Structures are given as C-alpha cells and as structure tokens.
Amino acid sequence: MNNEATIGHAHVHRDDVGSKMGMWLFLFTELLLFGGMFILYASYRFMYPENFKVAAMHLDTLIGSVNTILLLTSSLTVALSIVALQRKQKMFSVFLLMFTVAAGGAFLVNKFFEWSTKIGHGIYPKGPEMANLSDGEVVFYGLYYVMTGLHALHVIVGLIFIGFMIVFILKGKQTFDNHQKLENAGLYWHLVDIIWIFLFPLFYLIH
C-alpha cells in the first residue's frame, strides 16, 4: 500500500496517482462489502415494511444526528489538514488531525452508550426482549448490530490510520510535497463518513 516500490536495491519512480488508484480500488471493495449488507437491508425492508418502521422508532434520532455531525466535521478537518500541510503549516495540520481523532472518538463513545442502552433493554441477539419482537424487528436489529458494528470497526481502523499520519507528519515523513499517505488516509476516512451518511437515514430516520 505504499508509493515507494522498493525491489532489491533499485527505486522505481514514486507514483502518487498509482498509489491513490490503489486506495480507491480498496475503497470500492469496502463499498461492496457494505453493499452486500445494503442489499440485505433493502430486501428485508421490502419484506417487513411495518416491522421495520416500528423498530426504527426505537432508535434515538438525537444520538444519530449528533454522530452524523461529528463525522461530517471530522471529515472536514481531514480535508483541511491536507491543505494546511500543502501550505507548510505543519502544526496546524497535526492539530486538525487531532481534532478528527477526537471527533471520531466521540462518535465511538456515543455508539457505545447507544448499544449499551439497547442491550440494557434486553434487545440483542438471543436477548430476553427478542422473543417478544416480530420477525421483522428481529431482523432489523440483526442488521442494525451488524451494520453499525462493522461501521464502528471501520471508524476504529480509520482512527488508527490517522494516528499514524500524525506521527508521520511530526517525523517529517509526510511533507508538503510528499503526502500521498495522508491523502489516502483521508480518502479512507471520507468513505467511512459516506457509509454513515447512508446508515443514518436508513436506521434512524425512516419512520
């Protein structure tokens, strides 16, 4: 996943576009990974429209909205950090990335409380509440846990990437004229954002 192709002892010319292309292709696989889940979501929603509405009512729109704003803002700061680096404002760039990490962290904390509440109510696979729910609601919560869980996993991975970028910038490995890694980490983070942009209305808003 690197732009420097080192073979044996010789260096191939650095290929930023190639590196970016690799990242995009990787994003497509992520997209289709979630794509499979979206197909399932669409299908089950089609089969159980009423149950899905009922179940969606029980998710907290406020937490969802706050989380949406958090991710959007963290996406903004990643984009800005690249501009900052290009303008040689190294510390500002690091600061922006740290903001991203903070926002991403806050997103996860929210998610944690959201899940805990649900689990507290006995709504989890094999949980005591599940037996009282209709088939459609069981499937809804199944999808809810898997899709938001998978998404949260991606948030964590994205945060680790960005953490590395902070280190790289500080160590001078990502600089104003050589920052493809930062760009790639940014692309990944934006993808995580985009997936949430779809998860949010599908789970929290469709009443």
Add this chain to the structure above:
Amino acid sequence: MRPDIVRQTDITFIVIVGISFLLLALVTAAMFYFIYKYSRKKNPVATDITGNTTLEILWTAIPLVLVMVMFFFGYSGFKQMRNAPSDAMTVKVTGRMWAWSYEYDNGVKSDTLFVPKGIPIKLELSSADVNHSFYMPAFRVKEDVIPGRKNYMWFDPKEEGRYQVECAEYCGLSHSYMLSQVLVLPAEKFNTWLAESKLKENADTTKMQTDTIKSKQDTLKTK
C-alpha cells in the same frame, strides 16, 4: 390437451444438444482441418490476416439467434411447469431430515405419494428444518423445499406405476437416503385407498415422524 412436461423438456434438451453438437462439430472439424492443412511442413510461411469484420458480426449474430431459440424452448416449457391446471388435486408435501411425508385434503397422511392416474397433482412444498428438493426424475420436475416458504410444483401422472422420488438438495448425513416413491393408481383404487386410510387413522402410514422441530439446537446432530 394438458401440456406434456416430460415431452417438452426432452424436446428442449434435444434442440439445445442438437444445435450444440453441430457447432461443436463445426469448430472441431475446422480446427483439425486447419492444423492439418496449414502445418509447418505444408505451409512454411503464414499469411498475415488480423481480422474480418463481416465474420465477427456473423459469429456474434448467428449464435445470438440460436440461443434465443433455445431460450424460447426453455421458457415455454417452463411456463407450463409453473401453471398448474385448475382441476389439479392438491397434496401437501413436507420434507424433513431425512424423509418425505404427504398430506391429503381430507387429512390422511402417508409416506408414499399415492396419486390417481390421469389427474394432475399440485404439490405444496414446505420444510420442517433445512433446504431439501423434491425431485421426480421420471416427471422431469423438481422444486426446492425451503423452510419458512411455500413453494409449489405440479405433475401429470399419466401412466400407472411406481416412480422414484429423490431429495436433490444437499441436506446432511442421510441426504442420499431421503427417498420416496410415487404410486400412480387407477382412480377408483386411489379413492378406495384414500377413504380407507381416513377410517383407519393413518394405517398405511409407516412410522411417521410427527415431531416438528422447534428448537434450533440439537436438530442436526450429524455425528
């Protein structure tokens, strides 16, 4: 006239295999002829030919027409398979690991499919556990039996006799032993059987398993 599924299926098969065989023969013959005619010895220097648009169009268009013919045969036969005649008699079929059971309108249950000759039979398929597939090779029909769903199929028992029923969807340890039979009887004989069985409370039903499997665990100790 009722549609003849067996015949239709066999015709489609012959049409497709026939066309295929011709194409295969053509391709193979041409290839071996070229290998022989233009061998290194006979033709030391090759001719520089890189393509021909007319040919490309031809060998896209002709196969296209041919496969449309095939599709048409397959589709029209299929439509008949899916439209059970309105005078069909309905029998409920349940698949479970690893046996078939049949239930008639009057509540009689059996583990052999008794049917009257000459009356089309519509089968309603449901499963008590995993996927199975109800397959009667002699009648060229099969349909999967999926838990949580009701599938259907129909067939036309024209001749008296015994026919094989097989489970065609892998369903675990004894998949290959999940066999049963269709017994096509003359109408009067069938009616007597049905009435007598009703009186005898499932007398002809050998060791039916009636426990529908509810709990998810332990249904499938395959070891």
Add this chain to the structure above:
Amino acid sequence: MDYVSYLDYKGKHKGLLGWILSTDHKRIAILYLVSLVSFFLIAMTIGVLMRLEMLTPGKTIVDPQTYNALFTLHGVIMIFLFIIPGIPVVFGNFFLPIMLGAKDVAFPRLNLLSWYLYIGGAFLVVISLFVGGGPIDTGWTFYVPYSLRTQSNVTLAVFAAFVIGFSSILTGLNFIVTIHRMRCPGMTWFKMPLFVWGLYSTSWIQLLATPVLGITLILIMLERTFGIGIFDPALGGDPLLYQHLFWIYSHPAVYIMVLPAMGLVSEIIPTFSKKDIFGYGPIAMSSLAIAFIGYLVWGHHMFSTGISDTSRAIFSFLTFIVAIPSGVKIFNWVATMYKGSIETRAPFMFVVAFIVIFSIGGLTGLVLGSLNTDIHLTDTYFVVAHFHYVMFGGMGLLFFGGLHYWFPKMFGKMYNERAAKWGLLLFVIGFNTLYFPMFIMGYLGMPRRYYDYLPEYQIYHVISTVGSWILVTGILILVINLIKGLLSKEKYLDPNPWGGTTLEWKVPTPPELENFQEIPTVEHGPYYRDNLIKPENSH
C-alpha cells in the same frame, strides 16, 4: 553472462528466507506455484477417493459423514485454493510485469502479503479439520440453514475462505493498478497482450465481487456465534437471500477461473501458428463483456429454489447472452489457425484439447441455462459433469498448458515433449471416460452429493471411476515429466524456444531480477511479425 537470474539472485536473505521474504514478483509466483500445486494434488487425491467410494452402491471405502466432508473439502480446496487464484497468481504474477515491460507489479509488498494471506487461509482450512466439530460437511456452497445447524466446524472454514478472498482482492487490486500505471512506453491499451486483457477483466471481478462473498461469510460466522438473525428462517430470515448473495459472487467467480485461461489460449495460438491473432479487438472486448455480463446471471443457480418466475426468466435470458462472447473467442481462435504455419508442439496441443473440452462444457452450460431442462437437471450429476468440463477441462487443462508453455522461461530447464504429449493424450481419454458418463446419469436422475445411489446408476459410476484411474495416470506422467525436467542438470537458456512475440520472450531465460536492464519501448501490436505473406485482398 552479465546478468543474474531471479533464481540465483542473492539478496538480504539466504535460502528459504530469500524466497518467502522476497517481494520479487517472479519469486512470489514460484511460491504460489508450489503451494497451489500441493493443494491441487491433495484435492485431486480426494477426488479419486470419492470416485472409489462411488464404485459400488452402499459403503465402499468410507461412511456417509466422511463422504460429505470429502466432497466439501474437494470443492473448497479446488475452488478457493486452486482454481480461483490459479492462473493469475502464478502466471499473472510472473509474466504480467514482464509482458507490460515493467520491473515489478505496482505494489510488490502487497503482493507478498497476498501470498501470506493465501497461505494463512489454507492453514485455517487445515486447522478446521481437526478442531471444533470436525471437517465441514456443507458442500462448498455453505447453504443456510444447514450451515447454521450442522455441528461441523463451519465457522472456521468460512473464515478461512474469507481470508483467502481477501488475498484474491489484493491481487486483483495490484494487477489493475499495474496495468493502468506500469505499461512501458508505446504500450497502449490495444497493444497489450491478450493474456493481460484476461487478467484485467478478471481483476475487476475479483475486486468487486469478492467483498460480497466476504460479508456473506462473515454473516454466517456471526449467526453461528452470536445467534444474530439475518438468514435463519427461524428468526425471520430468508434462506434464498443467502443464495442470492452467495451466487452474486460465485457466478462471476467462474469467470475469474476461466478468463485468464482464455487469455493464455490467446497467447499460445498465435505463437504456434506463427502469425498474428485473428480479431484482437473482439477477443479483448469479449473478456470485458464476459466479466460484465457475468455479474448479471447468478440466478441461474437458483432456478429451482422458488425465486420468482419473472426473475427466473430474466436470469435465463441473460445466461444465454453470456455465452455469446465466449463463442466469439472460440471462433477467433480457430480463425487464427487459418493460413497459419502451425507447429504442433506440446503447449499447442493443450490448447487444442482445451477448445474441444471447454466447448463441450460451455455448451452443456446452455442446457443448464435453459429453464425447463435446468429444473430437471439442477443438482444432478449433469451439473457435476458440466463444471468439471469447464473448470478442469478449461482452466485446469490450461494451467498445465501454461506450465508447459512458460516452463523453459521460468526455470531455464526443459521437459521431454514426447512424454508431455502422451500424458496429455491419456489425460484427455481419462477425462472423458471420467466425466462423460456423468452427463448421462444426470439426465437419468442421479442427484449430486449422494453418498449412496440406486443400482441402476452403477454402470455409469463404474465407467467413471475407471476413467479417474486413466486420468491419474495421465496427470502423473505430466507431473513427473515436469519434475524430471526441473531436476535435470541440463540448462536450457534459449530465450525464445517457441518463437513467441510478446515481451517475455525478449528477455533472457530465466529472467533477471528486475526483468529489464532498460525499460523497452513498444511499436507494434503484441503478435506482430514482419515476415508474413500479405493476404491477396489487402490492396
């Protein structure tokens, strides 16, 4: 000699480490070759055992549970560990950069990582046999709800498939970027060798279809572990949606298997016909067409499952369409031989066998694509015969063909050509004896995945089993012949033994570490020869 071949090169690490830590695409290709062939032989041995079991009705050598585990393993290893990675990871890795005039793939370290994932996945498959509930017994399709209910170790096995899938994705990603970014000066898209086109189309399928399988397998793991209700009908799920997702990947996957093989055919035919290929454009585009239309036909595996009648008709229609570009390829290949100057050397004979056997397999695919015949034939031995013809007779045969074609280039050694041809002949005879009776018993109603069968099918099973022995003999001759060639002391350094025109024949045998001392420049199409007679009607 002013160059060091990739085989002799001494890097940071010595011995085995110099191989398993090398990011050189050629060494990685050899790593893959060794691991792939090992799994192939294991799975083939299982195949022969299965045939032995089917020799007589009732128990011949194993009990039902073992048989169920055997065909599952046979399928899983063949599909995920041999035929899907198959040609791309071995010949693609070795020759793609050379054919493009590049020094390596775009991401060499990622390439090595792919191999580790592949081996890791294979390792997990092996572990899954011994822990938990024992060897998986679901068939390679892992259909729910059986795969959710069985006690065997499905969870670990599907995780293994997931890991191998990830390896496949990374290889595809690497190749796409390589093809986009690393072509040497002058090599435009339509001057790329057709093998590269095959790999390019394949890579897109690997990239975009594999994730769907990945998530499906993860869901099975989650359902088994946590009891989440997604596919389980007892919890409101729909087993048919599982099948949709599975085949959304697994149908395109059959083109992952065959497109690189078709690319290889397009290399071998012009080389031995000593002329340019007929219809370069149509062949290249038909690869893309197959790749794309291949996404649209998965429902033909579900014709009898109770999906809606409308969708069955649509899928059947599209299935017929996908046969057209395959036909275009076949016709162009045969046309290439026309007025050629054909040398019937061993690699060429593999292609001849391929064209016939693959056509039989493909054409019987049409019988399965047609609605009413498929309803009769699905899940019978007819299907088993179909896919062995296309997979084994298609890709498997060409895997051997590729080995014979590129063997001297890869190893700087030569095999005995007579022995290779005899091996091939036995292979073809054995192959047809083994699989042709399966078409017949399929039509007579012999279901697949049957441990036991009714006595009326025995005669076909016996013929088939005998065929498997002939086939074994053929393959043993081929394999031993190659190994003998490999071990022989005699070096074979002719850079271009067959008179090929693509770039790999212009570098020394075996190639050096970075393939080219100087990046080449390309002027002509890949199969251009300037000594040919001009056709009469050309002016």
Add this chain to the structure above:
Amino acid sequence: MSENTHIQESSAAELQHPGYGLYILVWAGLVGLTTITVALAGFNLAGLTVVTALAIAIVKSLLVTNYFMHVRTDSPIFKVFIFVCIAIFLTMIVLTFFDLTYRFPLK
C-alpha cells in the same frame, strides 16, 4: 489513454487543491442537509419518506466525494471507476428485486 504513458506526472495535478474556505462551505452545506433530513423525518411523507431521505443522502455523498475526496478535480479515470462500481452495485440490487418484487407481491 494518456493517464499512464509513464509515471512522471505525479504531483503537479495535485497542487491545485481548493483553499480552506471552499471546504468549510461544503461542510456547512452538509450540516444543513443533515438538519433538513432530520426535520423532514418528523413529517409523515408517506411513500416519499425513503425517497427524500435517500435523495438527500446521495447529495451529501456527492458533496463528500467531489470536494473532500477531490474527485471533481482528479483525473477522469476515477470517475469512470466510481461509475463502474456503482453501476455494478445497482445491477445487483435491481436483479435481486426482480426476484423479491414478484415473490412478495405488493398489495
């Protein structure tokens, strides 16, 4: 076909990133759209609920890809890639629904 010829053009194209201002504007747009979609969810739009929510989500994701992910200014090959990827995903959904729609007919 010139996106590759050789690997030289690397960073020149990269340098024309937009400034801070544009990004902040895009962000404001995204937040605005979020507010709208949440607000709309309060109303009962009957059959249109899904459509509007998805439409807004699509607009938002277009903003993110085009601006934050620079697709607008990048080489057109990325647009082609994205198009192929989305097209294939959509065909998967459409073909699945040919089954579902007729399997569970709408009342």
